[in-house]
Amino acid sequence: MNNLEVLKRNFYARNSVEVAKELLGKLLVRELPEGRLIGKIVEVEAYRGSDDPASHAYRGKTPRNEVMFSKPGLAYIYFTYGMHYCLNVKAEKEGIPGAVLIRALEPLEGIKIMKKNRQTEKIKELTNGPAKLTKAMKITKELNGWDLTQGKKLFICKPVSEEKFEIVTTSRIGISAGAEKPWRFYIKGNPFVSCKGLVRKTA
DNA sequence: TGTGTGATAGTCT
DNA sequence: GACTATCACACAT
Numbered sequence: 390m391n392n393l394e395v396l397k398r399n400f401y402a403r404n405s406v407e408v409a410k411e412l413l414g415k416l417l418v419r420e421l422p423e424g425r426l427i428g429k430i431v432e433v434e435a436y437r438g439s440d441d442p443a444s445h446a447y448r449g450k451t452p453r454n455e456v457m458f459s460k461p462g463l464a465y466i467y468f469t470y471g472m473h474y475c476l477n478v479k480a481e482k483e484g485i486p487g488a489v490l491i492r493a494l495e496p497l498e499g500i501k502i503m504k505k506n507r508q509t510e511k512i513k514e515l516t517n518g519p520a521k522l523t524k525a526m527k528i529t530k531e532l533n534g535w536d537l538t539q540g541k542k543l544f545i546c547k548p549v550s551e552e553k554f555e556i557v558t559t560s561r562i563g564i565s566a567g568a569e570k571p572w573r574f575y576i577k578g579n580p581f582v583s584c585k586g587l588v589r590k591t592a
Numbered sequence: 593t594g595t596g597t598g599a600t601a602g603t604c605t
Numbered sequence: 606g607a608c609t610a611t612c613a614c615a616c617a618t
Contacts, residue, residue, distance in 0.1 A: 434610070436610075443610070444610085445610080448604085451604080452603090453602080453603065453604090467602090467610085468601080468602060468603095469601095469602080469609055469610070469611070470599085470600070470601085470602095470609060470610095470611050470612080471599070471600030471601035471602070471609085471611095472599070472600055472601075472611080472612085473600095473611050473612070475610060475611085477610085490610060492610090518611070518612070519610070519611075520611050520612065521611090521612075562610075562611095563609085563610055563611065564609095564610060565608095
């Protein structure tokens with residue numbers, strides 16, 4: 390609603406790496422009974438399929454990762470390390486595996502609610518990590534497969550005013566296989582990025 | 593300011 | 606039975 394323009398399905402129906410880079414600076418919106426939460430996407434990682442050993446989809450389709458093979462623009466939410474949820478956006482065309490992991494947000498609206506969900510007063514700690522932001526926004530596996538193009542509950546839209554920023558490219562965090570691929574991107578200098586990582590040369 | 597480690601459960605081998 | 610797209614806290618420096 391308001392003047393927010395929700396991203397359409399054709400935005401997502403492209404190469405995961407392209408989608409990842411373009412998601413930087415976009416707004417993630419979460420509507421809850423207690424209020425609306427908005428965060429700017431400042432850090433992402435791209436995951437693909439059979440050419441990406443770090444991807445859940447590397448070894449083919451399973452009940453867990455079936456969203457990665459479904460329609461572009463859906464939310465892929467998985468449970469990991471026994472206690473954490475992570476939010477991904479399905480990219481690539483229907484049937485082709487690919488997703489973008491949202492690793493960090495800059496809180497813009499609903500900060501009071503995020504503090505309550507995260508049980509901390511430190512704004513920098515609210516959403517500077519993939520499992521932190523899902524907790525701050527109450528994103529759980531109930532939203533796995535949610536269509537982000539609907540413009541309600543959980544969606545992504547363009548910022549009101551586009552601002553310029555530099556993109557830093559690094560290798561991905563927390564993986565063993567496929568660690569050499571430079572598929573992590575973040576907004577240079579943004580204090581909400583989870584960590585600096587090994588910076589790759591920008592091609 | 594940085595490194596190490598325990599928590600905790602779903603998924604796949 | 607091993608591994609995990611993590612976090613938070615302890616401890617050393």
